[in-house]
Amino acid sequence: MSSPVVAVVLWPFRFAMTRRRKRGLPHMVMYLLSSSPMNGVELMDGVQSITRGWWRPTPGSIYPLMKEMLSQGLVRKLDDGRFELTEKGRYESGGPFGPASEVPMGLADALEQAHNALSYVQDLKRAGRGDVASHLERLREIKNQVSEILGEKAD
Numbered sequence: 001m002s003s004p005v006v007a008v009v010l011w012p013f014r015f016a017m018t019r020r021r022k023r024g025l026p027h028m029v030m031y032l033l034s035s036s037p038m039n040g041v042e043l044m045d046g047v048q049s050i051t052r053g054w055w056r057p058t059p060g061s062i063y064p065l066m067k068e069m070l071s072q073g074l075v076r077k078l079d080d081g082r083f084e085l086t087e088k089g090r091y092e093s094g095g096p097f098g099p100a101s102e103v104p105m106g107l108a109d110a111l112e113q114a115h116n117a118l119s120y121v122q123d124l125k126r127a128g129r130g131d132v133a134s135h136l137e138r139l140r141e142i143k144n145q146v147s148e149i150l151g152e153k154a155d
Helices: 004-033 040-050 059-071 087-093 107-127 132-150
Strands: 075-077 083-085
Touching: 004 040, 004 059, 004 083, 004 087, 040 059, 059 075, 059 083, 083 087, 107 132
Parallel strands: none
Antiparallel strands: 075 083
C-alpha cells in the first residue's frame, strides 16, 4: 500500500493519464508500430511500458482502435495477426508526438515562431545564460532584415 504522501504527489499525473489516455492511444500505437509489427497484446504491453506502468489499455480499447485504423488505411493486418503501419500510417504518424501538420505554415505562424525565438534569446540574456554576445553580428543581420521589411533604413 502506498503512503498518503506518494498518493498526493502522484495524483495529478494519474488524473492526467486517465483524462488523456484515450486521445493519446492512437499516437502511442502508431509510435510502437513504427518500429515493428505487433499484435494487440504486444501493443498493450508497449503502451504500459511507455507510460511506465501507469496505464495498460484494455482489449476493449485496443481492438476497436485497430479495427478503426484498418478501415482508415493506417495499418494492415498480417497473416500472423500482427499489425503494421501502411505508408499512409507512416506519413500520418509523424513520430511519437503525433501527425505532422498538413497545413503549410502561414505568415502569422512564422511571425509567432519568430516572436517566440526572440523571447527565448531575451530570457537567455536576462538570465545570464547562453553566449548571446557571440551572436551579436547575426542579431544585427536579423534586425536589418526586419528593418528592410518595415521599410526602414537599415544600419
